[in-house]
Amino acid sequence: MARIAVEDFETSMARPEDFDAFWEDVLETVDRIPLNPAVVRSPLRSTPDVDVFDVHFDSIDGVRIAGWYCLPASRAGTLPSILRVPGYIGEPQLPKQEAKGGYAVFSVAPRGKLRSNGQFNPGYPGLLTHNIVDRNTYSYRGFYIDAVRAFDFLAGREEVDSERIGVTGSSQGGGLTFVVAALRDPRAGAAGAPYLCGFMDAIQLTHTYPYQEIRDYLRLYPEREPVVRETLAYFDGIHFGPRISCPMIVNLGLQDNICPPETGYAAFREIASSDKRMYAYDGHAHDAGSVAHGSVIEAFFEKHLKNHA
Amino acid sequence: MSSRCMSTTVRPDDFDAYWNRVVNSLDATPIAPEVELMPIRSTDYSTTYGVRFTSIGPYRLFGYLSIPRGKGPFPTLLYFTRLQSVVEPLPQGDASEKRRRFLVFAMAARGQRNADKPYAASFPGLFVDGIEDHEGYVMRGIVADCCRAVDYVLTRPEADRGRIVGIGQNEMPLFSAALRGGLTHLVASPSFFHRTMDRAAGTESYPLEEINEYLRQYPDRRHAVARTVSYFDPLFFAPRITAPTLLWGSRETLGAVADAMQAAPQVRASEHSRYKDGVYQERWIARHLGLRDVILPAHWR
Numbered sequence: 001m002a003r004i005a006v007e008d009f010e011t012s013m014a015r016p017e018d019f020d021a022f023w024e025d026v027l028e029t030v031d032r033i034p035l036n037p038a039v040v041r042s043p044l045r046s047t048p049d050v051d052v053f054d055v056h057f058d059s060i061d062g063v064r065i066a067g068w069y070c071l072p073a074s075r076a077g078t079l080p081s082i083l084r085v086p087g088y089i090g091e092p093q094l095p096k097q098e099a100k101g102g103y104a105v106f107s108v109a110p111r112g113k114l115r116s117n118g119q120f121n122p123g124y125p126g127l128l129t130h131n132i133v134d135r136n137t138y139s140y141r142g143f144y145i146d147a148v149r150a151f152d153f154l155a156g157r158e159e160v161d162s163e164r165i166g167v168t169g170s171s172q173g174g175g176l177t178f179v180v181a182a183l184r185d186p187r188a189g190a191a192g193a194p195y196l197c198g199f200m201d202a203i204q205l206t207h208t209y210p211y212q213e214i215r216d217y218l219r220l221y222p223e224r225e226p227v228v229r230e231t232l233a234y235f236d237g238i239h240f241g242p243r244i245s246c247p248m249i250v251n252l253g254l255q256d257n258i259c260p261p262e263t264g265y266a267a268f269r270e271i272a273s274s275d276k277r278m279y280a281y282d283g284h285a286h287d288a289g290s291v292a293h294g295s296v297i298e299a300f301f302e303k304h305l306k307n308h309a
Numbered sequence: 310m311s312s313r314c315m316s317t318t319v320r321p322d323d324f325d326a327y328w329n330r331v332v333n334s335l336d337a338t339p340i341a342p343e344v345e346l347m348p349i350r351s352t353d354y355s356t357t358y359g360v361r362f363t364s365i366g367p368y369r370l371f372g373y374l375s376i377p378r379g380k381g382p383f384p385t386l387l388y389f390t391r392l393q394s395v396v397e398p399l400p401q402g403d404a405s406e407k408r409r410r411f412l413v414f415a416m417a418a419r420g421q422r423n424a425d426k427p428y429a430a431s432f433p434g435l436f437v438d439g440i441e442d443h444e445g446y447v448m449r450g451i452v453a454d455c456c457r458a459v460d461y462v463l464t465r466p467e468a469d470r471g472r473i474v475g476i477g478q479n480e481m482p483l484f485s486a487a488l489r490g491g492l493t494h495l496v497a498s499p500s501f502f503h504r505t506m507d508r509a510a511g512t513e514s515y516p517l518e519e520i521n522e523y524l525r526q527y528p529d530r531r532h533a534v535a536r537t538v539s540y541f542d543p544l545f546f547a548p549r550i551t552a553p554t555l556l557w558g559s560r561e562t563l564g565a566v567a568d569a570m571q572a573a574p575q576v577r578a579s580e581h582s583r584y585k586d587g588v589y590q591e592r593w594i595a596r597h598l599g600l601r602d603v604i605l606p607a608h609w610r
Contacts, residue, residue: 044522044523044525044526045433045522047522047525091393091394091432093515094518096513096518097513114431115431123423124422125350125398207606207607208399208401208405208606209397209398209400209401209403210397212399212405215405216350216352217349219353253582254608255584255609256608257404257583257584257587257606257607257608258402260608283582283585284582284584285402285584285587285609286402287581287582287584290581
């Protein structure tokens with residue numbers, strides 16, 4: 001594929017006409033399922049400053065989902081809150097630092113991650129192409145909803161101000177930030193190096209895992225390319241953008257060899273919110289300038305979650 | 310001269326005996342490889358296999374083996390285990406086309422996916438599993454697993470014995486090179502085991518935070534934990550290491566380790582850019598293997 005300026009890249013993925021109807025239908029199903037949360041304090045993981053809880057809740061398809069929930073040990077009233085959504089190959093981190101900063105923070109492990117893989121475990125590699133020919137059973141239908149349900153968990157907590165929930169993550173977490181911002185209504189979202197955006201463009205732009213999984217699949221089953229494209233159109237982060245109305249910041253690395261910056265720009269352009277800003281870091285790859293950008297996210301959430309009247 | 314970080318870690322009197330027992334156990338354990346073709350992970354330029362093989366315990370491990378099409382032997386990249394559950398055929402971000410040139414072996418140690426039966430590691434959790442007992446500490450087995458991966462690579466006739474690079478984002482390449490011959494070059498990022506107790510006391514970052522959590526729960530085990538991790542300080546392995554090495558980290562934190570190695574390593578501080586660090590590493594490997602060019606992902610060219 002000929003290289004063009006990354007910020008001008010146009011995706012080849014068309015938004016299905018029934019995209020919104022598809023997800024409204026899924027949400028309608030999900031909203032009928034009780035969360036049944038179990039919240040158990042972990043003395044091992046807790047510190048004098050932070051209470052850590054081991055959380056499980058019910059998601060779609062009857063899958064039980066895990067997560068780490070961190071609260072400042074000293075707290076009063078309702079708290080601003082952050083949902084942390086994980087990357088593709090790493091396990092969810094315990095967000096103690098943010099809790100020390102005064103937030104209620106939930107770090108979710110969607111299906112297939114450790115602690116949420118008892119009923120669903122397509123493996124890595126494997127998750128990205130599991131049932132990729134069927135949008136109604138594709139792995140990311142449930143995976144996305146698990147992230148949405150994690151938002152619901154936070155919104156339902158009595159110690160959380162449900163009007164002041166932010167969502168953030170990088171790589172797959174960046175893609176999930178788009179999804180949660182589109183399917184629920186967080187106060188603000190910060191997405192880094194967004195994965196799951198422009199799938200079919202990405203497999204042309206880069207030959208690295210995890211997008212390589214789709215290349216692997218299509219090498220073996222080239223005749224399935226049309227139906228794969230059709231399925232992925234319903235899960236493309238770019239297509240969630242028009243549903244996003246909250247303030248959003250996006251950071252990416254202009255030399256990102258895993259999630260091509262072209263697709264990050266394409267996703268950013270589609271965000272409907274007028275309050276959005278792109279931070280593009282030259283000389284950076286999938287780290288997306290995270291060392292410098294950490295303070296940007298901190299200030300962004302400070303503004304929208306703590307100082308919001 | 311730059312200042313050095315002080316260490317309270319003491320070399321155990323039985324350090325050599327401890328690791329000799331591991332090596333002897335490995336020598337007494339057949340590798341017993343099973344190699345299965347994986348068409349979906351193969352490409353037009355390489356063939357990928359899933360490999361099962363045995364480490365001490367005995368424990369059955371897993372690895373992805375990718376062999377270039379054509380006539381070998383090929384320069385070889387051995388990717389050691391990381392502190393995470395997932396192992397991919399090629400590390401995330403590496404250009405797939407590297408498999409056109411290199412034999413690649415990506416191993417899963419005990420507890421990681423595809424090697425998680427009967428032992429499924431948790432993250433966090435793995436780092437302190439059995440840490441109160443230096444004989445039972447899970448990392449003792451994982452170091453053995455890494456050595457066993459070297460053993461397996463050396464069974465492959467397609468591997469160029471003069472060009473086998475051990476790569477890891479931790480100390481495993483150093484441990485493996487010290488305990489097992491065969492690796493000709495090393496790329497390592499000593500992150501967890503050098504001055505473990507000193508560094509854990511000053512951080513809340515995982516996995517070292519696991520030690521803090523553990524000691525809050527079991528304060529009476531501090532001495533036992535310190536004794537266990539002392540067997541894993543790369544400082545004590547360094548005198549056995551002769552291979553050319555790229556050591557990621559600062560001179561301040563790794564100076565003692567670097568100085569103790571037989572061949573002075575290249576010590577390189579991260580620029581906190583996967584692009585800049587990645588290009589540097591690829592060029593270092595290419596230069597040391599006598600390759601005329603590097604195979605980089607598209608966005609790094």
